[in-house]
Amino acid sequence: MISQPPTQGEQASSLPYQDTKPVGAPDFYFAINATFQFIRKRLGEDGLHRYWQDLGDTYFQPVTTAWREKGLPAVARYWRDFFDAEPGAHVDVGESSDAVEVTVHTCPAIAHLRAGNREIDPNFCQHCYFVSEAMAAPAGLTIRVEGGNGSCRQNFFAPTATTEPQDLRRITSCA
Amino acid sequence: MIGCYDFCGHYEWTFAWLDRQGGLDMVRDYWKSAISDDSQLHARNLIVPEGLEGMKKYWLHTLEEEAAGYAFTSDKKHFRIDMMDCPSKGFLIKNKLNQYSDYCDHCIGWIGPVMKDAGYVVDHEHNHCGQCWWEFRKKEDSTPPSQPGDFSGDKDVRQRPDWKQPEIDVFQRATDDTSK
Numbered sequence: 001m002i003s004q005p006p007t008q009g010e011q012a013s014s015l016p017y018q019d020t021k022p023v024g025a026p027d028f029y030f031a032i033n034a035t036f037q038f039i040r041k042r043l044g045e046d047g048l049h050r051y052w053q054d055l056g057d058t059y060f061q062p063v064t065t066a067w068r069e070k071g072l073p074a075v076a077r078y079w080r081d082f083f084d085a086e087p088g089a090h091v092d093v094g095e096s097s098d099a100v101e102v103t104v105h106t107c108p109a110i111a112h113l114r115a116g117n118r119e120i121d122p123n124f125c126q127h128c129y130f131v132s133e134a135m136a137a138p139a140g141l142t143i144r145v146e147g148g149n150g151s152c153r154q155n156f157f158a159p160t161a162t163t164e165p166q167d168l169r170r171i172t173s174c175a
Numbered sequence: 176m177i178g179c180y181d182f183c184g185h186y187e188w189t190f191a192w193l194d195r196q197g198g199l200d201m202v203r204d205y206w207k208s209a210i211s212d213d214s215q216l217h218a219r220n221l222i223v224p225e226g227l228e229g230m231k232k233y234w235l236h237t238l239e240e241e242a243a244g245y246a247f248t249s250d251k252k253h254f255r256i257d258m259m260d261c262p263s264k265g266f267l268i269k270n271k272l273n274q275y276s277d278y279c280d281h282c283i284g285w286i287g288p289v290m291k292d293a294g295y296v297v298d299h300e301h302n303h304c305g306q307c308w309w310e311f312r313k314k315e316d317s318t319p320p321s322q323p324g325d326f327s328g329d330k331d332v333r334q335r336p337d338w339k340q341p342e343i344d345v346f347q348r349a350t351d352d353t354s355k
Binding site for chain 2: 015017018019020021023024025026027028029030031032033034035037038039042043047051054055058059082085086087107108109116118127128131132
């Protein structure tokens, strides 16, 4: 994907933690997948959900702060910067006045895990919902994920009284 | 999504989270079961069958990918890594991330079991500031670890003026993180 250059006064990246290299090392996706599998085996599905929620609540707290202060434009900017730093990602980020839509054509994690012949955690793609919801909720936003197992659509918006909860069956298993 | 760009940040955070769930036993189980046996399968598949040659292949690939500041030294019996600028610990220091008591222990936590299965032992020191050294030799080889400069010459991290820190952790002929 191609990002817009930062405008005057904008930081070069909205990512809260900065590295010296422009993109990450893809073999780390192996460790992310192994971590999910380990936590499920030791602490069960509820433990894995708790891990994802705690990660979103605490480690990603600086992102939540930016989203709370700057709203949906900050959400769009974050995901553009995020996927720019993930090797092999093919993602479009669309922005309107009331929503941000992240269309993942090629998920870099699933692609690398498949290329490495790794057994992918069946609910790997659910982490995108649980982590992002924990990041978004304190900012007055919510996320709905549809698809998975290599490509998906993620919508961020302000919930209303009629907003349906995330149906986890709409997130495709990687089994 | 959890990404690989800031992997070392959420990896270190995960150690602290697991410590709260099940203590040090769970953290060690994680390094062994999830990282050594599963995540690092590509390292195992090189090092266990190929020994020293597999070590060179694995670390050349991974340290280049991670943009590390390092040096390798080897002969027919030993393989040594001098790490002058660990990209992983360096990321944590740069971003002021410090959730777990000793992040650096994770390396021997996963490397040690791989070396045990390959028939090697590990001499290792880390100074908690992104610098460390490793020597790998067959478990039957009783040669002690090298003295500073004797094996890797001026690449030996122990000769750097910034090597000495208040706390240097030492592992001798180790195959896990318990022998500190």
